[in-house]
Amino acid sequence: MNVLIIGGGGREHALAWALLRSPRKPGVFVAPGNAGTGPVATNLDLASTRAEDVLPLVEEHGIELVIIGPEQPLVDGLADRLREEDILVFGPGRDAARIEGSKAFSKAFMDRHDIPTAKYRTFRRSDEDELRAYAASKGAPLVLKASGLAAGKGAIVCMSRREIEEALDELLDGERFGAASDEIVVEQFMEGEEASLFVVSDGTSWVILPTAQDHKRIGDDDTGPNTGGMGAYAPAPIMTPDMLTLATEQIVVPTLRGLAHEGMPYNGVLYVGLMITDDGPRVVEYNCRFGDPEAQAILPLISSDPLELFLAAAEERLGEIDVKVSDMASACVVIASEGYPGSYRKGLPIKGLQMASQLPNTLVFHAGTVQDGPVVRTAGGRVLAVSAQARGLQGALARAYTGISLINFEGACHRTDIGKKGLLHSMSGQKG
Numbered sequence: 001m002n003v004l005i006i007g008g009g010g011r012e013h014a015l016a017w018a019l020l021r022s023p024r025k026p027g028v029f030v031a032p033g034n035a036g037t038g039p040v041a042t043n044l045d046l047a048s049t050r051a052e053d054v055l056p057l058v059e060e061h062g063i064e065l066v067i068i069g070p071e072q073p074l075v076d077g078l079a080d081r082l083r084e085e086d087i088l089v090f091g092p093g094r095d096a097a098r099i100e101g102s103k104a105f106s107k108a109f110m111d112r113h114d115i116p117t118a119k120y121r122t123f124r125r126s127d128e129d130e131l132r133a134y135a136a137s138k139g140a141p142l143v144l145k146a147s148g149l150a151a152g153k154g155a156i157v158c159m160s161r162r163e164i165e166e167a168l169d170e171l172l173d174g175e176r177f178g179a180a181s182d183e184i185v186v187e188q189f190m191e192g193e194e195a196s197l198f199v200v201s202d203g204t205s206w207v208i209l210p211t212a213q214d215h216k217r218i219g220d221d222d223t224g225p226n227t228g229g230m231g232a233y234a235p236a237p238i239m240t241p242d243m244l245t246l247a248t249e250q251i252v253v254p255t256l257r258g259l260a261h262e263g264m265p266y267n268g269v270l271y272v273g274l275m276i277t278d279d280g281p282r283v284v285e286y287n288c289r290f291g292d293p294e295a296q297a298i299l300p301l302i303s304s305d306p307l308e309l310f311l312a313a314a315e316e317r318l319g320e321i322d323v324k325v326s327d328m329a330s331a332c333v334v335i336a337s338e339g340y341p342g343s344y345r346k347g348l349p350i351k352g353l354q355m356a357s358q359l360p361n362t363l364v365f366h367a368g369t370v371q372d373g374p375v376v377r378t379a380g381g382r383v384l385a386v387s388a389q390a391r392g393l394q395g396a397l398a399r400a401y402t403g404i405s406l407i408n409f410e411g412a413c414h415r416t417d418i419g420k421k422g423l424l425h426s427m428s429g430q431k432g
Contacts, residue, residue: 001024001026001027001064001065001307001311002026002027002028002029002061002062002063002064002065003019003026003027003028003029003063003064003065003066003067003307003310004029004030004031004044004054004057004058004061004063004065004066004067005019005028005029005030005031005033005037005041005066005067005069006031006046006049006054006066006067006068006069006070006073006078007030007031007068007069007070008030008031008032008033008034008037009034009069009070009292009367009368009380009382010292010293010295010296010334010365010366010367010382010384010385011069011070011289011290011291011292011293011295011296012030012033012034012037012069013030013033013034013036013037013296013365013366013367014295014296014299014300014363014365014387015067015069015290015295015299016028016030016033016037016040016041017040017299017363017365018299018300018302018306018307019306019307019310020040020041021305021306022305022306022307022308023305024305024307024308026307027042027061028040028041028042029041029042029043029044029057029061029063030042030043030044031043031044031045031046031054031057032044032045032046034366034367034368034369034370034379035366035369035370035371035376035377035379036364036365036366036369036384037366038371042061044057044061049070049072049073049076049078050076050078051078051081051082054066054078054082055081055082055085058082058085058087063087064087064088065088065089065090065310065311065314066082066087066088066089066090066091067089067090067091067310068089068090068091068268068289069289069290070289071097071100071101071149071287071288071289072149074091074092074094074097074100074101074268074288074289075094075097075098075100075101075149075288076094077093077094077097078091079091079092079093079094079097079267079268080093080094088311088314088315089267089314090267090268090269090310090311090313090314091267091268091288091289092264092266092267092268092270092288093264093267095263095264096259096264096265096266096267096268096288097288099259099270099286099287099288100149100285100286100287100288100289101148101149101288102147102148102183103145103146103147103148103154103183103185103285104122104147104183104185105147106285106286107120107122107185107187108122109258109259109262110283112258113254113255113257113258114254115250115251115254115255115258115283116250116251116279116280116281116282116283117282117283117284118143118187118188118189118190118275118282118284119187119188120185120186120187120188121134121185121186122147122183122184122185122186123183123184123185123186124182124183124184125171125172125174125181125182125183125184128172131168131172131184131186132168134186135164135168135186136161136164138186138188139161139164140158140159140160140161140163140164140189141157141158141159141189142158142164142186142187142188142189143155143156143157143158143186143187143188143189143190144156144158144164144167144168144171144184144185144186144187145184145185145186145187146171146177146180146181146183146184147180147181147182147183147184147185148177148179148180148181148182148183149180150177150180150181151228152216152226152227152228152229153225153226153227153228153341154177154180154181155226155285156170156171156226157189171184172184190275190277190282190284191277191278192275192276192277192278192282193213193238193275193276193421194213194214194273194274194275194276194284195211195212195213195236195238195239195274195276195281196211196212196213196214196232196236196271196272196273196274196291196294197211197239197244197247197251197252197271197272197274198210198211198212198269198270198271198272198290198291198294198298199252199256199269199270199272200268200269200270200309200310200313200318200323201256201266201267201268201269201270201313201318202267202312202313202314202315202316202317202318202319203260203265203266203267203316204260204265204316204318204319205318205319206252206256206318207309207318207323208244208248208252209269209298209301209302209323209325210234210235210298210301210325210330211234211235211236211239211244212232212233212234212235212236212291212294212297212298213232213233213234213236213238213421213422214229214231214232214291214293214294215229215230215231215232215415215417215418216229216230217230218230218336218340218341218415219415220415220416220417221417225341225342226341227336227340227341227381227382228292228341228381228382229291229292229293229294229334229382230293230333230334230336230382230414230415230418231293231331231332231333231334231385231414231415231418231419232291232293232294232296232297232331232332232418233297233329233330233331233332233393233396233397233418233419233422234294234297234298234301234329234330235301235329236422237393237422237425237426238276238421238422238425239276243276243280243281246280246281247272247274247281250280250281251272251274251281251283252270252272255270255272255286256270267313267314267316268288268289268313269288269289269290270286270287270288271286271287271288271289271290271291271294272286273285273286273287292367293332293334293365293382293385293387294332296332296363296365296385296387297330297331297332297387298330300326300330300363300387300389301325301326301328301330301389302323302324302325302326303324303325303326304321304322304323304324304325308321309321309323326389328389328390328391328396329389329390329391329392329393329395329396330387330388330389330396331387331388331389331393331396331397331399331400331418331419332365332385332386332387332388332400332418333385333386333397333400333401333403333404333414333415333418334367334382334383334384334385334414334415335382335383335384335385335386335404335407335412335413335414336381336382336383336412336413336414337368337378337380337381337382337383337411337412337413338410338411338412338413339381339411340381340382340413341381344381344411345378345410345411346368346377346378346379346380347372347377347378347379348377348378348409348410348411349375349376349377349409350369350375350376350377350378350383350384350407350408350409351407351408351409352406352407352408353376353384353407355406356386356403356404356406356407357403359388359399359402359403359406360399361388361389361390361399362386362387362388362399362400362402362403363386363387363388364384364385364386364387364403364407365384365385365386365387366383366384367380367382367383367384367385368380368381368382368383368384369383369384378409383409383412384407386400386401386403386404386407387400388400388402388403392426393419393422393423393426394423394426396419397418397419397423400418401416
């Protein structure tokens with residue numbers, strides 16, 4: 001069976017790695033891929049993720065299943081167009097993908113289906129005076145969000161009136177976020193700890209994968225600007241069995257039922273960003289795809305056939321299969337370019353990749369990399385992620401950081417505190 005993965009980041013490298021573990025020995029193609037996917041799969045040039053560019057690749061290479069990694073092609077309706085050509089797809093259609101593509105839509109959806117989330121109001125950019133007056137009346141702390149896609153960086157937590165004003169200036173000028181901030185969501189600040197819940201659905205049946213916790217800020221102790229994610233670990237100890245049951249009953253079930261009731265049954269992976277508050281789990285946001293870098297931590301924990309999981313979802317027979325998950329812990333640490341999430345240099349040679357990848361239970365997933373003859377060079381802000389598994393979180397983190405210590409390029413940077421909160425929970429007796 002030939003499978004095409006759309007995307008070129010660390011998430012897509014992790015998906016390719018997972019598929020290649022399948023006993024069905026699929027042919028794996030990645031478009032466009034990166035320097036990590038090239039040696040293990042077949043990278044394909046892809047001019048854009050429009051259907052007219054994807055469909056010729058599907059026909060030429062006899063693709064039987066397409067897995068869409070990033071959110072943009074899902075929001076643009078690529079899955080719908082492929083399904084019109086009777087091609088199996090893992091990923092939601094355009095309508096369902098609006099749960100990530102429009103925060104305004106997702107918040108209204110949660111209201112309609114009594115799904116717990118922060119109180120909010122939505123404004124058009126043209127309603128600047130009303131927006132500023134409302135935000136000022138609420139005061140800090142407050143969360144301001146660009147409604148559209150913003151590469152995971154569209155939410156701004158404001159802890160003072162000055163930060164509210166600065167965030168509004170940034171959202172309203174349209175330079176950083178573009179059309180994503182044509183609508184702006186003003187949210188109540190929620191106290192608690194974040195966690196990520198991943199559900200694979202075929203529109204009727206669903207399976208919950210290991211929970212995770214991401215680290216969005218660039219600096220240790222959650223300081224500095226938001227990024228696409230600087231590391232993750234799984235499972236998240238804060239998601240105790242009781243908390244997972246509560247989140248399933250109050251959030252997962254009404255979300256999937258609500259989408260189906262509104263004529264957009266969900267097929268793919270639903271990523272629910274949660275805030276664990278004193279009053280229980282609350283939705284921070286939905287995403288319509290695997291998180292990055294959460295995928296690099298979660299996918300190694302799927303011990304049954306990953307291809308069968310994605311294929312069963314695409315064929316709407318998820319209820320017929322048994323998905324097995326390892327009881328090990330997994331940790332993932334991202335190496336980024338100096339200057340990220342702002343401007344950064346590209347083309348820097350990377351050393352130590354082979355040594356790190358030979359460590360036991362350790363995987364090096366490429367993101368912003370390119371192959372230049374025998375040399376792998378940097379080509380993005382988030383360059384690599386080292387993922388490791390062990391019997392406990394402490395061991396998984398130790399292995400991941402050992403791998404990090406072996407890899408180097410000029411200006412390489414990473415957080416040193418990935419998993420700190422998880423370790424604290426584990427030591428306090430909370431078990432995931």
